[in-house]
Amino acid sequence: VALDPQLLGELRRAVRGELLRDEPLAPYTTLRIGGPAELLLLPADEAALVAACRLLRAAAVSCRVLGNGSNLLVPDEGVAGAVVRTQPACQWVRFGGEEVEAGAGYPVQRLLNDCARRGLTGLEGLSGVPGTVGGAVVMNAGTAAGETAGALRAVRLLLPDGTVAERAAEALGFGYRRSNLQDGEAIVLAARFRLRPGDAAAIRRDLAERARRRRATQPTELPSAGSIWTNPPGDHAGRLVEAAGCKGLRVGDAQVSPKHANFIVNLGAARAADVIALMAAVRRRVRAAFGVQLEPEVRWLPGQKAFLRLLAAAEAAAG
Numbered sequence: 001v002a003l004d005p006q007l008l009g010e011l012r013r014a015v016r017g018e019l020l021r022d023e024p025l026a027p028y029t030t031l032r033i034g035g036p037a038e039l040l041l042l043p044a045d046e047a048a049l050v051a052a053c054r055l056l057r058a059a060a061v062s063c064r065v066l067g068n069g070s071n072l073l074v075p076d077e078g079v080a081g082a083v084v085r086t087q088p089a090c091q092w093v094r095f096g097g098e099e100v101e102a103g104a105g106y107p108v109q110r111l112l113n114d115c116a117r118r119g120l121t122g123l124e125g126l127s128g129v130p131g132t133v134g135g136a137v138v139m140n141a142g143t144a145a146g147e148t149a150g151a152l153r154a155v156r157l158l159l160p161d162g163t164v165a166e167r168a169a170e171a172l173g174f175g176y177r178r179s180n181l182q183d184g185e186a187i188v189l190a191a192r193f194r195l196r197p198g199d200a201a202a203i204r205r206d207l208a209e210r211a212r213r214r215r216a217t218q219p220t221e222l223p224s225a226g227s228i229w230t231n232p233p234g235d236h237a238g239r240l241v242e243a244a245g246c247k248g249l250r251v252g253d254a255q256v257s258p259k260h261a262n263f264i265v266n267l268g269a270a271r272a273a274d275v276i277a278l279m280a281a282v283r284r285r286v287r288a289a290f291g292v293q294l295e296p297e298v299r300w301l302p303g304q305k306a307f308l309r310l311l312a313a314a315e316a317a318a319g
């Protein structure tokens with residue numbers, strides 16, 4: 001269905017940007033893993049993105065969203081249907097007093113630097129998170145120092161019925177690395193944050209110190225998707241993985257980082273299947289040692305339910 005020539009023509013006119021066929025997705029992810037998207041859309045701006053997504057929906061073609069691909073595992077065989085990237089379409093920012101509104105494709109680190117320059121504080125918990133504003137909202141990204149939801153006021157969404165609507169942060173079901181936008185069909189177009197006045201130099205020093213700590217403790221020099229598991233209540237996934245003897249464990253070119261056990265790094269030619277087999281091995285060992293079931297933080301582009309099934313199957317195959 002996806003490649004009906006008439007639909008392709010309409011999409012090409014709508015995106016006013018790039019429409020790529022069978023485009024490998026690995027370069028669009030920080031893990032550098034993944035096969036091609038049948039269609040990859042890089043719309044010119046928000047209106048083009050909305051128009052293109054409406055066409056896809058009307059034609060019943062699935063449409064998945066790609067931010068910076070920094071929390072994403074893409075199947076080796078790629079994905080059928082369309083993938084739409086929020087960069088460059090939604091890569092804008094607008095300050096007004098203590099509020100800032102940013103497009104979903106705006107890089108979080110650039111937003112933090114913009115805020116620091118203006119002496120605005122409230123988002124430093126996101127220091128070092130290499131994603132987009134949209135990805136940060138969907139994942140409620142953050143650290144012990146603060147999460148996205150803490151400063152978020154509202155988002156603008158493209159809803160599954162094709163309408164654009166604003167939703168207050170309170171309506172988004174935020175929890176630790178959770179929101180009700182995960183695996184939903186709404187697309188975040190923009191987000192509005194409320195910040196507080198602070199001292200620009202102090203904010204900048206704080207960001208620099210956080211970046212230094214991250215480089216010292218995380219394998220930032222190798223491709224990864226950040227933390228691969230969420231922390232179980234009252235514990236740290238990295239501590240459990242390390243205590244279960246999994247640091248350095250390897251399947252193909254996928255390796256549990258010797259520097260930080262909650263990171264899986266790509267040593268060069270890792271495939272999604274290697275990452276899944278490695279995750280299955282780690283999960284089994286942690287469960288056997290501590291009776292704790294680790295849950296993936298990383299998202300599978302075709303959807304998390306399918307991912308959990310694949311992981312379970314890989315665990316069963318290994319045992």
Ligand SMILES: Cc1cc2nc3c(=O)[nH]c(=O)nc-3n(C[C@H](O)[C@H](O)[C@H](O)COP(=O)(O)OP(=O)(O)OC[C@H]3O[C@@H](n4cnc5c(N)ncnc54)[C@H](O)[C@@H]3O)c2cc1C
Pocket residue numbers: 030064065066067068069070071072086104128129130131132133134135136137138139140141142143181183186187188189220224225226227299300301
């Ligand atoms: C080195 C490294 C360190 C990291 N450290 C942290 C950390 O400290 N804390 C933390 O929370 N995370 C961390 N991460 C993970 C990641 O950066 C965050 O989850 C980030 O918020 C993902 O944003 P993204 O734009 O890359 O999203 P993507 O990975 O592109 O997408 C993530 C999910 O959100 C969906 N999505 C993306 N944009 C939209 C949109 N506009 N509308 C609807 N759905 C959308 C995607 O379909 C996918 O399901 C780290 C990652 C790396 C590589």
